[in-house]
Amino acid sequence: MKNIDSKIHVRGESQYVNDIPIKEGTLFAYVYGSPEAHGKVKNIDLEKAIKSEGVVGIFTARDIPGQNQIGSIIPDEPLLADEEVHYQGMPVALVVAKTEGQARRASKKIKMDIEKLPVVTCPREAKKNEHLLIPPRTFCIGDTDSEWKNCEHIIEGVADIGGQEHAYLETHGCYVYPMENGQLKVYSSTQAPSYVQKGICKVMGLSMNQIEVDVTRLGGAFGGKEDQGTPWACLAAMASKSLMKPVKLILDRADDIKMTGKRHPYAFDYKIGLDKDLKIKSWEVEMYQDAGASSDVSPAVMERSLFHGGSSYFIPNAKITVYSCKTNTPPNTAFRGFGAPQAIFVMEAAIYKAAEKIGVDQSEIQKRNLLSEGDSFPYGQKAERCEATKCWELAHEKFNIQKLKQQVKEYNSKNKFFKKGLSTFPLCFGISFTKTSLNQGRSLVHIYVDGSVSISTGVIEMGQGVNTKITQVASKILSIPRERIRVISTNTTRVANSSPTAASTGADLNGGATKIACENLLKRLLKFAAGELSCDETKLLLRDGFVYIDNKKTDLDWNKLVFLAYESRVCLSENGHYATPVINFDKSKEKGHPFSYHVYGTAVSVVHLDCLRGTYDIELVKIVHDFGRSMNFDIDLGQIEGALAMGIGYVTIEELLFNQDGKNVYNNLSSYKIPDINFIPRELEIVPLDTEPAKYAILGSKAVGEPPFLYGMGTFFAVLNAIKEFNPGFAAKFSAPITFQKTLLSLYEKCDTSVKMPGT
Amino acid sequence: MINLIVNDQIREFDLPLGTSLVDVIRDNLKLPGTKIGCREGDCGACTVLVGELDGENLKYKSMASCILPLGNTRRKHIVTIEGLNLDGLTPIQKAFVEENGTQCGFCTPGFIMSVVGFCLSDKKKTFENIKIAVAGNICRCTGYKSIERALSIIVDGISKIDETDRIAWLADNGFIPAYFNGIKNKLKEMAVDYSPKRTDADYIMGGGTDLLVQELDEVEEATIDFIQEMPGLSGVRIENGKCFIGSTTTITELFESEALNKMFPKMRSYINLIASHQIRNMATVGGNFANGSPIGDLAIMFQALDGTLVLNEKGKKREIKLKDFFVGYKTVNKKPDELIECVYFNVPGENTHFSFEKIGKRIHLDMATVNSALVVEIKDGIIKAASYSVGGLGATIRNMEKTSGFLVGKKISNKTFIEANKVAQSEITPRSRPEYKRLLVKQQLLCHLMSFAPEALGLEALQ
Numbered sequence A: 001m002k003n004i005d006s007k008i009h010v011r012g013e014s015q016y017v018n019d020i021p022i023k024e025g026t027l028f029a030y031v032y033g034s035p036e037a038h039g040k041v042k043n044i045d046l047e048k049a050i051k052s053e054g055v056v057g058i059f060t061a062r063d064i065p066g067q068n069q070i071g072s073i074i075p076d077e078p079l080l081a082d083e084e085v086h087y088q089g090m091p092v093a094l095v096v097a098k099t100e101g102q103a104r105r106a107s108k109k110i111k112m113d114i115e116k117l118p119v120v121t122c123p124r125e126a127k128k129n130e131h132l133l134i135p136p137r138t139f140c141i142g143d144t145d146s147e148w149k150n151c152e153h154i155i156e157g158v159a160d161i162g163g164q165e166h167a168y169l170e171t172h173g174c175y176v177y178p179m180e181n182g183q184l185k186v187y188s189s190t191q192a193p194s195y196v197q198k199g200i201c202k203v204m205g206l207s208m209n210q211i212e213v214d215v216t217r218l219g220g221a222f223g224g225k226e227d228q229g230t231p232w233a234c235l236a237a238m239a240s241k242s243l244m245k246p247v248k249l250i251l252d253r254a255d256d257i258k259m260t261g262k263r264h265p266y267a268f269d270y271k272i273g274l275d276k277d278l279k280i281k282s283w284e285v286e287m288y289q290d291a292g293a294s295s296d297v298s299p300a301v302m303e304r305s306l307f308h309g310g311s312s313y314f315i316p317n318a319k320i321t322v323y324s325c326k327t328n329t330p331p332n333t334a335f336r337g338f339g340a341p342q343a344i345f346v347m348e349a350a351i352y353k354a355a356e357k358i359g360v361d362q363s364e365i366q367k368r369n370l371l372s373e374g375d376s377f378p379y380g381q382k383a384e385r386c387e388a389t390k391c392w393e394l395a396h397e398k399f400n401i402q403k404l405k406q407q408v409k410e411y412n413s414k415n416k417f418f419k420k421g422l423s424t425f426p427l428c429f430g431i432s433f434t435k436t437s438l439n440q441g442r443s444l445v446h447i448y449v450d451g452s453v454s455i456s457t458g459v460i461e462m463g464q465g466v467n468t469k470i471t472q473v474a475s476k477i478l479s480i481p482r483e484r485i486r487v488i489s490t491n492t493t494r495v496a497n498s499s500p501t502a503a504s505t506g507a508d509l510n511g512g513a514t515k516i517a518c519e520n521l522l523k524r525l526l527k528f529a530a531g532e533l534s535c536d537e538t539k540l541l542l543r544d545g546f547v548y549i550d551n552k553k554t555d556l557d558w559n560k561l562v563f564l565a566y567e568s569r570v571c572l573s574e575n576g577h578y579a580t581p582v583i584n585f586d587k588s589k590e591k592g593h594p595f596s597y598h599v600y601g602t603a604v605s606v607v608h609l610d611c612l613r614g615t616y617d618i619e620l621v622k623i624v625h626d627f628g629r630s631m632n633f634d635i636d637l638g639q640i641e642g643a644l645a646m647g648i649g650y651v652t653i654e655e656l657l658f659n660q661d662g663k664n665v666y667n668n669l670s671s672y673k674i675p676d677i678n679f680i681p682r683e684l685e686i687v688p689l690d691t692e693p694a695k696y697a698i699l700g701s702k703a704v705g706e707p708p709f710l711y712g713m714g715t716f717f718a719v720l721n722a723i724k725e726f727n728p729g730f731a732a733k734f735s736a737p738i739t740f741q742k743t744l745l746s747l748y749e750k751c752d753t754s755v756k757m758p759g760t
Numbered sequence B: 001m002i003n004l005i006v007n008d009q010i011r012e013f014d015l016p017l018g019t020s021l022v023d024v025i026r027d028n029l030k031l032p033g034t035k036i037g038c039r040e041g042d043c044g045a046c047t048v049l050v051g052e053l054d055g056e057n058l059k060y061k062s063m064a065s066c067i068l069p070l071g072n073t074r075r076k077h078i079v080t081i082e083g084l085n086l087d088g089l090t091p092i093q094k095a096f097v098e099e100n101g102t103q104c105g106f107c108t109p110g111f112i113m114s115v116v117g118f119c120l121s122d123k124k125k126t127f128e129n130i131k132i133a134v135a136g137n138i139c140r141c142t143g144y145k146s147i148e149r150a151l152s153i154i155v156d157g158i159s160k161i162d163e164t165d166r167i168a169w170l171a172d173n174g175f176i177p178a179y180f181n182g183i184k185n186k187l188k189e190m191a192v193d194y195s196p197k198r199t200d201a202d203y204i205m206g207g208g209t210d211l212l213v214q215e216l217d218e219v220e221e222a223t224i225d226f227i228q229e230m231p232g233l234s235g236v237r238i239e240n241g242k243c244f245i246g247s248t249t250t251i252t253e254l255f256e257s258e259a260l261n262k263m264f265p266k267m268r269s270y271i272n273l274i275a276s277h278q279i280r281n282m283a284t285v286g287g288n289f290a291n292g293s294p295i296g297d298l299a300i301m302f303q304a305l306d307g308t309l310v311l312n313e314k315g316k317k318r319e320i321k322l323k324d325f326f327v328g329y330k331t332v333n334k335k336p337d338e339l340i341e342c343v344y345f346n347v348p349g350e351n352t353h354f355s356f357e358k359i360g361k362r363i364h365l366d367m368a369t370v371n372s373a374l375v376v377e378i379k380d381g382i383i384k385a386a387s388y389s390v391g392g393l394g395a396t397i398r399n400m401e402k403t404s405g406f407l408v409g410k411k412i413s414n415k416t417f418i419e420a421n422k423v424a425q426s427e428i429t430p431r432s433r434p435e436y437k438r439l440l441v442k443q444q445l446l447c448h449l450m451s452f453a454p455e456a457l458g459l460e461a462l463q
Helices: A047-051 A100-107 A123-128 A144-150 A192-202 A230-243 A251-257 A298-307 A341-356 A362-368 A390-399 A401-416 A466-478 A507-534 A557-565 A635-652 A705-724 A740-747 B022-028 B091-098 B108-120 B128-135 B144-159 B166-173 B178-188 B214-219 B251-256 B258-263 B267-271 B285-290 B298-302 B401-409 B415-427 B435-453
Strands: A027-033 A039-045 A057-058 A091-097 A109-117 A133-141 A153-161 A173-178 A182-186 A212-213 A247-250 A268-276 A282-293 A316-327 A418-431 A442-447 A454-458 A485-487 A540-543 A547-549 A551-558 A573-579 A584-586 A591-593 A597-610 A615-626 A681-688 B002-006 B009-013 B047-054 B056-062 B077-079 B204-205 B224-226 B236-239 B243-245 B308-313 B317-320 B326-328 B337-346 B352-358 B368-379 B380-389
Touching: A027 A100, A027 A230, A027 A251, A027 A507, A027 B204, A039 A091, A039 B435, A047 A057, A047 A100, A057 A100, A057 A230, A057 B258, A091 A230, A091 A573, A100 A418, A100 B214, A123 A268, A123 A282, A123 A316, A123 B178, A133 A298, A144 A268, A144 A282, A173 A230, A173 A485, A173 A584, A182 A192, A182 A230, A212 A442, A212 B077, A268 A341, A282 A298, A282 A341, A298 A341, A341 A362, A341 A418, A341 A635, A341 A705, A362 A418, A390 A401, A390 A418, A390 A597, A390 A615, A390 A681, A401 A466, A401 A597, A418 A454, A442 A507, A442 A584, A454 A507, A454 B415, A466 A485, A466 A507, A507 A540, A507 A557, A551 A557, A551 B243, A557 B022, A615 A635, A615 A740, A635 A681, A635 A705, A635 B144, A635 B368, A705 B285, B047 B108, B047 B178, B056 B178, B077 B178, B077 B258, B077 B298, B091 B108, B091 B144, B108 B144, B108 B166, B166 B178, B236 B258, B243 B258, B251 B267, B258 B267, B285 B298, B285 B337, B285 B352, B285 B401, B298 B352, B298 B368, B298 B380, B368 B435, B380 B401, B380 B435, B401 B415, B415 B435
Parallel strands: A027 A247, A182 A212, A282 A316, A454 A485, A615 A681, B002 B077, B204 B224
Antiparallel strands: A027 A091, A039 A109, A057 A091, A133 A316, A153 A268, A173 A182, A173 A247, A268 A282, A418 A597, A442 A454, A442 A573, A540 A547, A547 A551, A584 A591, A597 A615, B002 B009, B047 B056, B047 B077, B236 B243, B243 B337, B308 B317, B308 B337, B352 B368, B368 B380
């Protein structure tokens, strides 16, 4: 089934926040952000701005009626800077004017007097200064200290991985208008309407039943609109309520990049120990998470880094620690993968370095340490229905990786200035919110008297096709055509207290709730039909829109059944509630069963490197992926292809850089480059692992949003391998992304003869 | 007052002519299908088609409406996604749906517009060409593979297009609405007497692709002379051994110029490294110079070709070498009232070779970190003349006089390269990322020389 939105997408008829027809008298808001990254606010001069043409009002921290606080996990983030500023672009004032241009022009006339304070943009430095947002956390299994003596090879090193701009095509936006009785209607580009609702209440001193948040769809989000939709909605709400006018606030691209947080950069110190059979015996890693200026969801991101500290390997003795470091950059936030990619990167870097030192192919170490059935993760959960080895073996068989390696070798021996590099990458990713309480979803299903069905859930459609999957669930349970079912906008008055659409759980939680609601409705309708047809309920079923008795079609069709049920005062609405079973986690012991299941896979990547120019392209990526049993291959394939491209960008060309003043240097799409159509694998093959439907996934179809993002990681190591082919002596540095700059410098780096090469 | 056709309607606007077209479309006409993604031409979400009479022909080009000033749309046909919709899906839309080429949908209208622009163009209907047509459209969701699959279906679907009357064929086959057939006559009827003249306006504007990014607020409130339709400023012509390129010639017109590509056989591959299809359709040669950027791709090329600019201050003409034109960072030797008329250079002889290199953060649609051009005349294996310019090293494009001088009289060899590089390194002082930029200069110099004499150079050059 194709994405139900695609027909209106291609006609340009899909509505995003900025496309909602505006009401008469709508005002436009523009956010003024701090020009400095750290300092004390001495004065904010609004005089010229207020007099600027078209300006209706300017709001600062002093105008906030409730609490000046939007931190969702830890209350450490003001909505508007008051006494101090902590990053460049930190919102300071909101200018409201009759047009967008007037608001923008007026904001340029605001002047700030700031007493500068030292700027820190490096997490290691923040750690050294003890600028931590929360105490560090450590996951332990076994005893690393006593295991080192049993290790044949011990390798220590450092690594770092940069941040990533979400670069959703639709920037943040919000449209708010006042209703009667002090209520507000809020259209927001958020992944978390309930967070927006709560945030507005806190800032405005209102109660949640006064705020209605409505979201039709987002033009991409990827985590960037999970926590960070809130400030813009709060600001627009404040202006709207104060001025009693509709207010629209759409961030332009430069402000969106400047003011919103990104994927967390991490730095690492690691130590890995292997025995003579290349089994990883001991693993210690300290991760320095660059959280930015306030905590946002960093504590949760930290948690997922801990959970993925062993990647897809069984490690009997491990000690994994994460420090959440405060820096003067925008508060870093959720982003597809949510802390797992960073943790997995350092593990792969350690394996690469170990392989280099021992003189074996890194895939040899990967293979020998893959998780097996029943192996414990460092957090105590055991690997169940573990597909790691099956994916690895199928990839090797299906893609003939041995032959690919041979071809790469031959190519390299024949070409002086062009080299190829190959790498393999095994994936294991845990599904569920690591915060157990978030693993709940609701769905409100109405059957109207004409037989059509409308569904409202807590999930946000942002391109991932979740509403299509929900339609499929309802259609399957109710046995009616998909055309009769409509998933409508996500609205806090229809579904309350929803979890953000995140952690790849949208379809499982909200599809699960929809399934329950539809099953209850079906039960009720069949019970009613049994009375109408005077037969036993157990003999009835609904198929293709008709009631069957003992597998024989009756002339009672869906429309008639619904109508008669209504006439007999049967309830045709149902609110389904789903809570993921089996999961738990005890934070005091850092042990438990936090994930309902894991997703596995294996990727092989080949890159083609121009050694004269230091540029490369991606020749192929081939993937075996564990879908469980995909309920919609069109959509799931799209998720893998898209996540892969984004994952490739993350470790290759997407470079985020803050200078010493805390300025984001690559602050628009002309300087921050994401993959274009020419920078994707020329050849891409995705093979589903033949496996059973997954027990706790919706209709057996495993979550697919985040896991395949990790497959991009292989590109990094393939580039390293290609560089080595040209410059065998270069000391591999594990600093992602491996930009064209780093690549060229590595190609011509002077040889370090102390490094042992494979086969020498 | 300005009149144009938007989709099937003739429209008149009394708005500042520097207004960005996307705002006119979305705010004034309430057509929200055209999206705003970046307002600097780097994402393609705002792509529209611009149809223009060229003699008897109606030619369409895709453009980024966010950096297209209203003033450049006079008597043109603007097509937005709403202007393409039929009752059912067109084959192009259907292909995107069938191949799952849309996820969040925000970039999709822009892709569809670029594809329709390609179908309407005289480009050969190959997969490679259709890919070039959408290379300025960024998608963050799909990873492009599904889009590629859709493109390949579309290319097959138009393989039988009647190239003598594409509009009629596409309308007959349901790719575009039938009203397209009547646009040519409507435009002709609108073509009343309008002759743009130089005034005392605040701005002189060519394609607008830079000014609408850099100075959007200022431009919207300013008076502007739009020069694109001024006579005599466009096109490539050869006269008396000189090649003249008018300042309003677009990069696409350079791409299409037979004369230019005959002189420089690799020019098309170089031009594909500049901006994107939409921007190439708008951006002008003169604009690339007036901008004064130290990494202007065309400025680098024409400086190496020892180009001369002809400037015109209301009838008062003067000439200046490009290398003297750039005086500081984004500062040029030009009075505000002076209009760049054209650039000219000597038509290269048969022994002259031209090479251009550009490396940025991404291969396509990116600004250069370092870009360079080398022009050499080689006779009997010996370099007789050389001209070398490098961008990205400081405030202005570097004219590498010493290196050029050193190369003269040399035979291309590993040794020549090694020594030439030493000279090159001595005459540059990169301000940022010096280690990388120095290495780029070295590597690009090697690539240039290899393009002239591939056999003469080997790994030894890099020892």
